[in-house]
Amino acid sequence: MLTLYSFGPGANSLKPMLALYEKGLEFKIVRLNPARFEHHEDWFKAINPNGQVPALVDADKVITESTVICEYLEDEYPTEVKLRPDDSYGRAQMRVWTKWVDEYFCWCVSTIGWERMISRMARAIGDEEFEERVKRIPIPEQQTKWRNARAGFPQAVLDEEMRKIGVSVRRLEARLAESEWLAGDMYTLADICNFAIANGMQFGFPEIVNEAETPGLMRWLARINDRPATKMMFAEVPFEFRRDKEPA
Amino acid sequence: MLTLYSFGPGANSLKPMLALYEKGLEFKIVRLNPARFEHHEDWFKAINPNGQVPALVDADKVITESTVICEYLEDEYPTEVKLRPDDSYGRAQMRVWTKWVDEYFCWCVSTIGWERMISRMARAIGDEEFEERVKRIPIPEQQTKWRNARAGFPQAVLDEEMRKIGVSVRRLEARLAESEWLAGDMYTLADICNFAIANGMQFGFPEIVNEAETPGLMRWLARINDRPATKMMFAEVPFEFRRDKEPA
Numbered sequence: 164m165l166t167l168y169s170f171g172p173g174a175n176s177l178k179p180m181l182a183l184y185e186k187g188l189e190f191k192i193v194r195l196n197p198a199r200f201e202h203h204e205d206w207f208k209a210i211n212p213n214g215q216v217p218a219l220v221d222a223d224k225v226i227t228e229s230t231v232i233c234e235y236l237e238d239e240y241p242t243e244v245k246l247r248p249d250d251s252y253g254r255a256q257m258r259v260w261t262k263w264v265d266e267y268f269c270w271c272v273s274t275i276g277w278e279r280m281i282s283r284m285a286r287a288i289g290d291e292e293f294e295e296r297v298k299r300i301p302i303p304e305q306q307t308k309w310r311n312a313r314a315g316f317p318q319a320v321l322d323e324e325m326r327k328i329g330v331s332v333r334r335l336e337a338r339l340a341e342s343e344w345l346a347g348d349m350y351t352l353a354d355i356c357n358f359a360i361a362n363g364m365q366f367g368f369p370e371i372v373n374e375a376e377t378p379g380l381m382r383w384l385a386r387i388n389d390r391p392a393t394k395m396m397f398a399e400v401p402f403e404f405r406r407d408k409e410p411a
Numbered sequence: 412m413l414t415l416y417s418f419g420p421g422a423n424s425l426k427p428m429l430a431l432y433e434k435g436l437e438f439k440i441v442r443l444n445p446a447r448f449e450h451h452e453d454w455f456k457a458i459n460p461n462g463q464v465p466a467l468v469d470a471d472k473v474i475t476e477s478t479v480i481c482e483y484l485e486d487e488y489p490t491e492v493k494l495r496p497d498d499s500y501g502r503a504q505m506r507v508w509t510k511w512v513d514e515y516f517c518w519c520v521s522t523i524g525w526e527r528m529i530s531r532m533a534r535a536i537g538d539e540e541f542e543e544r545v546k547r548i549p550i551p552e553q554q555t556k557w558r559n560a561r562a563g564f565p566q567a568v569l570d571e572e573m574r575k576i577g578v579s580v581r582r583l584e585a586r587l588a589e590s591e592w593l594a595g596d597m598y599t600l601a602d603i604c605n606f607a608i609a610n611g612m613q614f615g616f617p618e619i620v621n622e623a624e625t626p627g628l629m630r631w632l633a634r635i636n637d638r639p640a641t642k643m644m645f646a647e648v649p650f651e652f653r654r655d656k657e658p659a
Contacts, residue, residue: 224500231506238499251486252472258479266514303578330551 165190166220168210170197171402174273175229176217177359180400182233182352184392186242197403198284203299214301229359230261233352246352257346260353263334269360271327277312278321279367285313332371332380335361339379343386350390358387413438414468416458418445419650422521423477424465425607428648430481430600432640434490445651446532451547462549477607478509481600494600505594508601511582517608519575525560526569527615533561580619580628583609587627591634598638606635 167183167190170176183190195201195216203214211218211227219226219235226235237247248254285293293313300306311320335357338345346353362384364372374381387393415431415438418424431438443449443464451462459466459475467474467483474483485495496502533541541561548554559568583605586593594601610632612620622629635641 221500226500226503228507228510231503231510234506235499235503238502251483252469252474254486255474255479255483258482259476262476262479262513265510 164222166193167191168193168195168202168207168218168220169216170195170202172396172400173363173402174269174276174359177362177396178229178352178356179217179219179232179236181355181359181393181396182236182246184396185246185355185390186236186240186244187392188236188240188242192400194400200296200299203296203301208301212301214299214305230265230352230356233261233356237352246350246355248347248349248351253347253349253351257351257353260345261356264356264360267327268331268357271324271331272360272364274316274320274324275328276367277308278316281309281312282315285309328368329371332364332368332377335383336377336380339383341379343383350387354383354387358384362388412470414441415439416441416443416455416466416468417464418443418450420644420648421611421650422517422524422607425610425644426477426600426604427465427467427480427484429603429607429641429644430484430494432644433494433603433638434484434488434492435640436484436488436490440648442648448544448547451544451549456549460549462547462553478513478600478604481509481604485600494598494603496595496597496599501595501597501599505599505601508593509604512604512608515575516579516605519572519579520608520612522564522568522572523576524615525556526564529557529560530563533557576616577619580612580616580625583631584625584628587625587631589627591631598635602631602635606632610636 165183165188167179169180169192171194172180180192195207201207202216208214210220210225213227215227217227217229217232219232221235221239226232234247237245248257288296293309297306297309300309311317335345342348344350344354345357361372361380365381365384371377372380388397413431413436415427417428417440419442420428428440443455449455450464456462458468458473461475463475465477465480467480469483469487474480482495485493496505536544541557545554545557548557559565583593590596592598592602593605609620609628613629613632619625620628636645
């Protein structure tokens with residue numbers, strides 16, 4: 164039995180979740196509540212000492228890191244639905260895209276997302292409780308990120324991240340203007356892992372991601388949102404965050 | 412015929428080079444001279460538009476990104492020597508380590524390396540020529556890195572990178588104190604990709620990497636340096652940088 168420890172269907176949590184839905188595998192989701200810092204509680208750190216979701220438990224094995232989990236599912240469960248090309252060059256192209264999202268694209272979008280959404284959550288907590296919670300975070304860089312979110316990220320950081328978001332969106336558009344999918348001519352983990360970060364930008368960054376300026380990216384977002392697996396995932400697994408209300 | 416466009420056997424260039432030597436594949440190396448910014452020349456940007464080495468050319472295909480190239484070699488050339496576990500969980504463990512070196516470990520070591528070695532190179536160039544060269548760099552973040560190297564990285568940046576180097580070395584030691592290899596019980600791309608960054612730290616960072624404090628890491632470095640493939644690589648492919656003289 165596969166168990167996915169996860170937040171809602173966004174960002175890194177979305178990657179293995181959507182892969183599992185696409186592959187039609189049976190699995191259980193254990194939702195953690197980021198607003199309660201559940202991923203930093205001892206019971207979860209016994210599963211992933213880094214205190215990070217997603218984590219996949221497959222019988223007695225724990226697999227961490229969203230992109231690694233996605234490739235694990237392809238390796239271990241060769242279902243009829245394949246999310247990775249069969250040929251070596253296709254796989255390499257796919258991995259250039261999954262690597263890029265993990266090393267570049269996800270970080271700039273994440274900082275702006277934290278500034279807009281996590282900041283409110285971090286500020287709603289009293290000083291003492293905040294310090295208690297930060298102490299439980301195993302990764303020092305994540306502690307710093309929580310502190311920055313609470314204090315507000317410096318404007319120079321936000322400006323630089325917005326510049327990188329622009330670079331990222333132009334890179335995606337350049338590829339998607341001429342190709343249906345990111346790697347080769349099939350739907351792969353390259354699409355799923357980039358969709359995990361890009362989906363929602365048409366609402367959160369409408370001045371950058373829109374029909375006029377990024378028609379290829381918009382079509383690709385619509386195409387993925389239209390897939391039965393994506394629809395089923397969004398119907399079955401609720402988000403934590405809504406644009407029109409406070410975090411749950 | 413495989414052609415590897417590469418710097419000398421260190422950092423990211425070492426990864427696919429050592430994998431090729433280990434696998435005993437026939438290949439040609441085209442050495443680029445970083446001191447002459449050859450990787451930013453038009454002829455090379457026609458091969459890799461990012462202007463980055465290593466890049467592998469396999470017949471009519473170009474594969475970029477050192478870690479991606481390593482996995483490509485495993486996918487495309489299933490030699491007797493295997494550098495990737497056969498089982499899915501082993502592969503996942505290996506990928507957690509190759510991902511970590513690309514996202515965390517390589518960056519902190521790289522900054523200190525640039526401060527120590529590239530700075531001199533960048534300062535030896537006249538203002539006008541420096542600007543000309545920087546203009547030819549396709550990736551904006553790389554342009555910034557060259558400018559920082561020339562001006563000297565801010566002390567706060569160097570301090571933070573040294574902190575991360577400490578975290579990295581402790582992480583490697585914790586694993587290597589109890590295991591011969593990083594992922595599972597075989598020599599894999601996890602070892603090669605981390606060795607690419609860690610080798611030389613026993614000389615460049617002797618106050619952190621030494622027999623007393625990191626015996627597991629020291630044994631692992633010696634073990635890899637002792638492999639026939641590693642020895643052959645270092646014998647056949649010269650370094651650009653020596654600790655006792657100026658860059659070539």
